[in-house]
Amino acid sequence: MDRPTEVQNLEHEIATLREQMIAMNRLFSVGQLAAGVIHEINTPIASIFSNIEVLQKSLDVLERQMQDTATPKARQIVETMRSLLAVDRVACERISAIVRSLKTHARAGDEEFRDTAIEQLLDDSLRLIQADVKNRVTIQTEYEALPPVQSIPHLLGQAFLNILVNAAQAIPGEGSIIVRVKKQGDFAVIEIEDTGVGITIDCKNRLLAGGFTTKPLGEGTGLGLAISRQIVVDRHGGSLDFESEPGKGTTFFVRIPLRHQPAGEA
Amino acid sequence: MDTNAQAEVLLVDDEEMVITSVRAFLMLETEYNIHGFTSPEQAVKHMETHPVDVAISDYLMPKMNGIQMLSKAKDLQPEAARILLTGHADKQSAIRAINDVGLYHYLEKPWDNAQLLLIVRGAIERTQLLRRLQSMVSQLDDAHDSLKDIQTRLIKAFL
Numbered sequence: 001m002d003r004p005t006e007v008q009n010l011e012h013e014i015a016t017l018r019e020q021m022i023a024m025n026r027l028f029s030v031g032q033l034a035a036g037v038i039h040e041i042n043t044p045i046a047s048i049f050s051n052i053e054v055l056q057k058s059l060d061v062l063e064r065q066m067q068d069t070a071t072p073k074a075r076q077i078v079e080t081m082r083s084l085l086a087v088d089r090v091a092c093e094r095i096s097a098i099v100r101s102l103k104t105h106a107r108a109g110d111e112e113f114r115d116t117a118i119e120q121l122l123d124d125s126l127r128l129i130q131a132d133v134k135n136r137v138t139i140q141t142e143y144e145a146l147p148p149v150q151s152i153p154h155l156l157g158q159a160f161l162n163i164l165v166n167a168a169q170a171i172p173g174e175g176s177i178i179v180r181v182k183k184q185g186d187f188a189v190i191e192i193e194d195t196g197v198g199i200t201i202d203c204k205n206r207l208l209a210g211g212f213t214t215k216p217l218g219e220g221t222g223l224g225l226a227i228s229r230q231i232v233v234d235r236h237g238g239s240l241d242f243e244s245e246p247g248k249g250t251t252f253f254v255r256i257p258l259r260h261q262p263a264g265e266a
Numbered sequence: 267m268d269t270n271a272q273a274e275v276l277l278v279d280d281e282e283m284v285i286t287s288v289r290a291f292l293m294l295e296t297e298y299n300i301h302g303f304t305s306p307e308q309a310v311k312h313m314e315t316h317p318v319d320v321a322i323s324d325y326l327m328p329k330m331n332g333i334q335m336l337s338k339a340k341d342l343q344p345e346a347a348r349i350l351l352t353g354h355a356d357k358q359s360a361i362r363a364i365n366d367v368g369l370y371h372y373l374e375k376p377w378d379n380a381q382l383l384l385i386v387r388g389a390i391e392r393t394q395l396l397r398r399l400q401s402m403v404s405q406l407d408d409a410h411d412s413l414k415d416i417q418t419r420l421i422k423a424f425l
Binding site for chain 1: 284295375
């Protein structure tokens with residue numbers, strides 16, 4: 001390779017890295033903001049939840065007090081209030097579930113292994129991508145019964161989220177994502193299958209290394225899978241593989257040992 | 267109706283809405299007297315002159331956090347049960363609260379009303395039992411003193 005080309009290549013690489021750094025930094029700030037927002041949302045939700053319950057109970061008391069003396073109109077108003085409160089409760093539960101999912105992913109700094117319900121972790125991640133793909137991608141889950149898995153939940157959740165975001169982005173129009181959980185010996189196996197564009201052989205090798213993306217600028221850092229791999233393989237002693245057929249779709253296989261073996265004892 | 271009716275509950279949260287919600291719930295379910303404060307300083311001032319059965323405090327508040335508030339509550343009325351009700355759930359603050367302030371319970375927001383009621387009820391019962399125990403011990407002390415006095419006088423009378 002002659003020198004000018006080499007310099008050009010290096011310059012190009014530096015420019016790419018700089019772009020990645022900026023994108024990472026932006027994501028980091030957004031993450032920090034989200035953690036603050038979660039905390040801010042928590043209190044009003046708690047208040048609304050409590051109020052709904054108090055209002056429902058108050059309506060019971062009111063109805064008992066009215067007994068036969070109430071006019072039909074008064075009864076109708078009480079019934080309307082009751083059904084509105086029921087709607088409010090469901091709406092509030094939905095907000096609360098989303099906030100809980102975000103909370104799982106925002107618990108940075110917490111590096112402890114703890115017993116984790118993998119299904120719940122996947123549901124949390126699915127809930128977060130659902131908003132993005134609602135009318136486009138159908139999501140299906142097939143969970144086999146699984147004992148609690150020792151993991152660092154927010155990290156493993158991040159790995160799942162990265163793979164799921166990739167799966168959703170790989171589907172150009174309508175399609176589906178199937179998430180399966182199985183137990184194989186001492187491992188939990190999580191399969192994430194999408195009906196997306198698939199991965200060409202050329203991309204396959206570079207994919208897990210990091211710093212490689214086919215997504216437009218601003219949409220991907222090219223680090224998602226490399227980070228997922230680091231979380232699954234290096235931190236949890238598991239494995240991350242995939243099978244793909246261009247034009248048909250991709251399936252990712254995440255294997256996590258049920259019991260964590262600290263480094264040096266494996 | 268509660269056995270520990272007319273209990274005094276102190277509620278501290280810089281968010282008025284939390285006080286309103288918890289107060290509405292406890293007023294519906296119990297006969298407790300609820301004293302709500304958005305300022306921890308005023309809550310402490312209240313405790314200087316009014317006995318309370320349980321002090322419930324938020325954690326993150328301007329000027330004084332929940333642990334500092336409950337620590338003052340402990341100085342003023344050590345027998346009154348202390349509960350931290352927090353949306354800011356970091357492990358360090360929880361551990362510190364339990365160890366330093368002798369917390370009766372640590373609750374996270376969003377709280378569950380049924381659980382909150384159970385905990386508050388238990389806390390009040392504990393405080394009231396402690397106070398009864400204290401008054402019985404002091405009655406016992408008094409009785410012991412007067413017995414001693416009688417004994418001394420008896421001995422004097424016979425000598």
